């Protein structure tokens with residue numbers, strides 16, 4: 001895998017951490033949101049441009065009346081992957097293992113004033129020159145009507161359930177183990193129906209991360225590792241490196257991938 005020395009260091013310091021080893025309910029959603037998404041960063045802006053262009057282009061091949069079922073896997077305290085799918089879906093599943101993040105997502109959906117106005121900055125990037133997004137007047141209100149928060153693990157996803165999907169910073173950020181990274185990536189894509197478009201984002205060469213008072217594991221991956229994980233399940237795969245170096249220590253940029261589920 002990419003940066004094997006970094007990965008070995010992460011494992012020798014604390015030992016390998018399987019997804020099951022971690023108490024995900026300790027994930028501090030408010031701290032994560034404040035650090036990552038309280039304002040729109042240039043790296044997220046770049047990811048939005050790539051993903052929104054891709055989904056808008058895919059839409060041209062769908063009948064206008066079709067309202068695909070969408071999933072965002074490991075949604076965490078982030079609503080922007082779901083927003084990138086909003087113009088193209090009838091319902092969006094925000095799928096999340098941690099009870100803290102499910103509570104945060106539910107509060108965003110149910111609070112009287114709607115989701116945090118911060119997300120308007122992210123939406124502003126999506127509507128720039130993209131007619132599919134421009135047709136929506138009140139995206140945060142529409143999101144609250146279309147989205148539902150669902151408890152679940154990426155490793156428990158059933159095949160061929162959804163028509164469009166996103167998974168941002170999950171497969172490589174929930175385990176130190178290469179095999180678990182690969183399985184999470186494959187199970188995400190396999191949860192989609194044949195030809196379904198997807199977008200996935202990854203931290204490159206990550207050595208783990210801190211959220212609030214707790215540290216969480218990561219698997220150090222690069223473009224080749226991602227391509228290998230996707231090779232049996234995806235087609236039309238495009239890998240886009242995204243420059244990023246000031247979010248935190250211990251990573252080497254971001255990678256965003258678009259593609260479609262294989263037959």
Ligand SMILES: C[S@@+](CC[C@H](N)C(=O)[O-])C[C@H]1O[C@@H](n2cnc3c(N)ncnc32)[C@H](O)[C@@H]1O
Pocket residue numbers: 019024027036073074075076077078095096097098101152153154155167168169170173174
């Ligand atoms: C680094 S965060 C990414 C959150 C969000 N998608 C984003 O873009 O910022 C990793 C997320 O994966 C979730 N997670 C951990 N194990 C999981 C599993 N087995 N299945 C689904 N999600 C999981 C965590 O609770 C957390 O929300």
